[in-house]
Amino acid sequence: MTATVPGTRHGLVPVCSLDDLVTDLGVAALVGDTQVAIFRLDDGSVHAVQNLCPFSGANVMSRGITGDRGDEPTIASPIYKQVFSLLTGKCLVTMDKEPVAGGPDLAVYQVSIDNGQVMINLAGGE
Amino acid sequence: MTDTTRIVVVGGGMVAHRFVEALRARDEDSLFSVTVLAEEPRAPYDRVALTSYFTGRDPEDLALGDPSLWEDPLVTLERDARVVSIDREAQTVTDAHDVVYPYDHLVMATGSYAWTPPTEGADLSGVFVYRTIDDVAALRIFVEERRKELGRPVRGAVIGGGLLGLEAAGALQELGAHSTVIQFADRLMNLQVDEGGGQALARLIEQLGVSVKCDTATQAIKPDKTGRVGRLVFADKGEQLTDVVVFATGVRPRDELGRESGLAIGGRGGIVVDDTCLTDDPHVSAIGEVACIQGACIGLIAPGNTMAEIAVDRLLGGTSTFPGADTAAKLKLLGVDVASFGDAFATTPGSLELTYADPVAGVYKKLVVTDDARTLLGGILVGDASQYASLRPLVGGELGGDPAGWLLPEGSVERPNVELPDEANICSCNNVSAGTIRSAVTEEGCTDLAGVKACTKAGTSCGSCLPLVKKLVGTELEKSGIEVSNALCEHFDLSRAQLFDAIKVAELRTFSEIIERFGTGRGCDLCKPTIGSILASLYNEHVLAADRAALQDTNDRVMANMQKDGTYSVVPRVPGGEIKPEHLILIGEIAKEFDLYTKITGGQRIDMFGARLDQLPSIWTRLVDAGMESGHAYGKSLRTVKSCVGSDWCRFGVQDSVGMAIALEMRYRGLRSPHKIKLGVSGCARECAEARGKDVGVIATDKGWNVYVGGNGGFTPKHAQLLVEDVDDATVFQVIDRYLMFYIRTADRLQRTAPWQEEYEGGLDAIREVVLHDSLGICADLDEHMARHVDTYEDEWKAVLNDPxxxxxxxxxxxxxxxGDPSLAYVEQRGQRRPATPAERANGAVLIAPAQLEVRA
Known part of the structure; x- marks a missing residue:
């Protein structure tokens, strides 16, 4: 099936069920033309950031490794291993590289869980 | 140039090199220009390592120091410039080409020559000495030619059982010749070791296939019917057939220029110098083996280097004097450790000798101590000289505890822990004291071994002192409060090796258990893949099993290699590089169907690029159905075993290298390790598989296989070093099993075998003890672990295809x-596709739409 996305860019868009998310294994979702990376962490929280890695220009963030720096949950890009905050999208470790596609920080999207459905709000992204 | 003081150095050996290096390093105001007149047609080289010229090292590997020294505008190196006369009146020297060099100060560093006792037949073809690269090259050519002519291994004899004689015997063995050492004295190396040491040494060397004849005087060398060397006749009328003879009967100073120019000559030769290395002419110094200092010529590199430093110091107005020669030596002859230091023969009145001999293990150790058994005077170590670096600096100092602790095998008695005095000489090659090393850390701010080596030169020549230097540096860093951190990351204080042991002992199987028990927080992209790898190494369970998928690094996570645009490349295993035509066709069909870019890899297989994540299962299904499997090109694991075609087809091959390569690849496939591992197998000494560039290289010999370890391409290329020689198939597997498993257990994260082996305490020698002689008592465990790996291997792709x-x-x-990912874009190049560059995307250049997804069950 091909998911068609409701026309609004300003509302919550359902992308998958919470059960589709395996702890610490990110997935990518297509919300309109925007690729979103979604992560469920071991404390049950769900986070969404842009799937585009600013340092490589490839849509790969969903395939990175989750972790933390201090208390801040993080995601590391699978290409050149930059580390970003999952809370703010801020790039915490640049690995001495310059971003090639916007950035260096990631857009963070608002996530709600409604009745077992994971909902993303692209408008929250910045 | 006219403003500078002109120094001319006669001779282009190691001591001449040291002189120039020290002069350039210390002459900061550029007051001196130096011209080196070398007889050989090459720059100074490492004569001590000459034998390694046979073990596959290139002549360039013998180069000394930084080659840019010879490009310094104040340094001139004249090769092929043998000096024939000195005019001390006019202060000039003249070389064999009649070129005249004026000097303000002359440094004689002509070294010595190999002395041959007058013997009938010493001028026959097939008689050699062992001194220069040219000697060694001529010997090599002669032996190789004779072997071809004779159609059998060449018989060699070495006259002289000292240090050089054993070196030469080792060289003959390397060339595939049989060798017999003929020694006039009652034991081998009679200048360095006593009777017990000589016996142990002879036993060890005979085990390596070298025959030893002591108490034997050679009377004549008789020709065979071709007029070349045929047999030796001894004083007791005994005879021995031989095809080549090497004289290693000692060296004599090359003092003829000194004699002719009227300089004072010592009673047993050598240009007489005082403690400042000055001859009786204030414009002439002599250094190294040609110098007769304190009444004797010394044929060792360390005192020669000391003399070079003193000569430089004096030219620059310093006041240093020769402290007396440290004749301590640690050698590795034919792979046998021999060390002798201090008063090795117990000549001090009242001294006591403590000996330990284990003829089974081939170890002999002796310590000479004062009559109260407290102060170390000297010692001899044969078979195991691992304590040499610790003991030698203690000479003249307190042993600090029961001396037996130094003699008995490790672990049986606690070894005394002694703080070395600052004046203890740690690196005798470069004359570096413990104090100098300590101040490199405390004063110069060096924070690691590499920094200290660069700063002090300690351990940069023979390297035998490196373990001790490392220890001193570590202790000093700890004292200065600089943490020597081996911690994996902020979540684990343990190093990878410690964590490996901890997980193994605690039998933990999940990341959450491990981080709860040994770490803090959630982990990160450093510790998670490390633990994923350790778990895979320990239990050989699927990399995506249970909670492990989230631990795996980029490539392991999907069992393919992520490329720059986020697509993947797929490499099926091609064991040993041998592939059936139907598999070649299949790969071609898959590549066409999915429009994948194809390229032959460096590891003799085929890589298909540009597959999307969602296409991987369909591609694997095609491969697995046809009997192919994952090549683990994505893993920190065994990658490939490269081979040449070997004896089945090749006219020169002596063993079945392809068969061996396939056997090795099937044995170690899927083995997870701290970094990638590559193997190579060559079917003869021509080494077409470039096996010595691999972590493990197996090279065929007439008698079996040689196994080399620790080779590396990549950022810092390294040739693999010999681990064992002429072993059978079963031994090849056994030593590689143990070597790899030991590496997996003890290496740091992302540390390849070459640096691991270099940094492991005691180096390759210590590792060889572990894997061949079970010095840690863990071989049974290593064997069992590897057997478990081999038995439980499963193809990772197939396993995933069977798991919805x-x-x-x-x-x-x-x-x-x-x-599919709509952001992917490609352009065509040379008939295939490649990712479009940002510029090509921006200007809308020819873009190839992503291939349509094919869905398979």
Missing amino acids: KRLAQFTSFVNAPAE
């Missing part, structure tokens, strides 16, 4: 599983 849950993760989008 894991298969579900191979989709582009959770809400659009059938849709």
Whole structure:
């Protein structure tokens, strides 16, 4: 099936069920033309950031490794291993590289869980 | 140039090199220019390592120091410039080409020559000495030619059982010749070791296939019917057939220029110098083996280097004097450790000798101590000289505890822990004291071994003192409060090796248990893949099993290699590089169907690029159905075993290298390790598989296989070093099993075998003890672990294809599983596609739409 996305860019868009998310294994979702990376962490929280890695220009963030720096949950890009905050999208470790596609920080999207459905709000992204 | 003081150095050996290096390093105001007149047609080289010229090292590997020294505008190196006369009146020297060099100060560094006792037949073809690269090259050519002519291994004899004689015997063995050492004295190396040491040494060397004849005087060398060397006749009328003879009967100073120019000559030769290395002419110094200092010529490199430093110091107005020669030596002859230091023969009145001999293990150790058994005077170590670096600096100092602790095998008695005095000489090659090393850390701010080596030169020549230097540096850093951190990351204080042991002992199997027990927080992209790898090494369970998928690094996570645009490349295993035509066709068909870019890899297989995440299962299905499997090109694991075609087809091959390569690849496939591992197998000494550039290289010999370890391409290329020689197939597997498993257990994260082996305490020698002689008592465990790996191997691709849950993760989008990543764009190049550059995307150049997804069950 091909998911068609409701026309609004300003509302919550359902992308998958919470059960589709395996702890610490990110997935990518297509919300309109925007690729979103979604992560469920071991404390049950769900986070969404842009799937585009600013340092490589490839849509790969969903395939990175989750972790933390201090208390801040993080995601590391699978290409050149930059580390970003999952809370703010801020790039915490640049690995001495310059971003090639916007950035260096990631857009963070608002996530709600409604009745077992994971909902993303692209408008929250910045 | 006219403003500078002109120094001319006669001779281009190691001591001349040291002189120039020290002069340039210390003459900061550029007051001196120096011209080196070398007889040989090459720059100074490492004569001590000459034998390694046979073990596959290139002549360039013998180069000394930084080659840019010879490009310094104040340094001139004249090769092939043998000096024939000195005019001390006019202060000039003249070389064999009649070129005249004026000097303000002359440094004689002509070294010595190999002395041959007057013997009938010493001028026959096939008689050699062992001194220069040219000697060694001529010997090599002669032996190789004779072997071809004779159609059998060449018989060699070495006259002289000292240090050089054993070196030469080792060289003959390397060339595939049999060798017999003929020694006039009652034991081998009679200048360095006593009777017990000589016996142990002879036993060890005979085990390596070298025959030893002591108490034997050679009377004549008789020709065979071709007029070349044929047999030796001894004083007791005994005879021995031989095809080549090497004289290693000692060296004599090359003092003829000194004699002719009227300089004072010592009673047993050598240009007489005082403690400042000055001859009786204030404009002439002599250094190294040609100098007769304190009444004797010394044929060792360390005192020669000391003399070079003193000569430089004096030219620069310093006041240093020769402290007396340290004749301590640690050698490795034919792989046998021999060390002798201090008063090795117990000549001090009242001294006591403590000996330990284990003829089974081939070890002999003796310590000479004062009559109260407290102060170390000297010692001899044969078979195991690992304590040499610790003991030698203690000479003249307190042993600090029961001396037996130094003699008995490690662990049986606690070894005394002694703080070395600052004046203890740690690196005798470069004359570096413990104090100098300590101040490199405390004063110069060096924070690691590499920094200290660069700053002090300690350990940069023979390297035998490196373990001790490392220890001193570590202790000093700790004292200065600088943490020597081996911690993996902020979540684990343990190093990878410590963590490996901890997980193994605690028998933990999940990341959450491990981080709860040994770490803090959630982990990160450093510790998670490390633990994923350790778990895979320990239990050989699927990399995506249980909670492990989230631990795996980029490539392991999907069992393919992520490329720059986020697509993947796929490499099926081609064991040993041998591939059936139908598999070649299949790869071609798959590549066409999915429009994949194809390229032959460096590891003799085929890589298909540009597959999307969601296409991987379909591609694997095609491969697995046809009997192919994962090549682990994505893993920190065994990659490939490269081979040449070997004896089945090749006219020169002596063993079945392809068969061996396939056997090795099937044995170690899927083995997870701290970094990638590559192997190579060559079917003869021509080494077409470039096996010595691999972590493990196996090279065929007439008698079996040689196994080399620790080779590396990549950022810092290294040739693999010999681990064992002429072993059978079963031994090849056994030593590689143990070597790899030991590496897996003890290496740091992302540390390849070459640096691991270099940094492991005691180096390759210590590792060889572990894997061949079970010095840590862990071989049974290593063997069992590897056997478990071999027995439980499964193809990772096939396992995922059979598991719908894991298969579900191979989709582009959770809400659009059938849709490919729309951002991918390609252009055509040389008939295939490649990712479009940002510029090509921007100007809308020819873009190839992503291939349509093919969905398979």
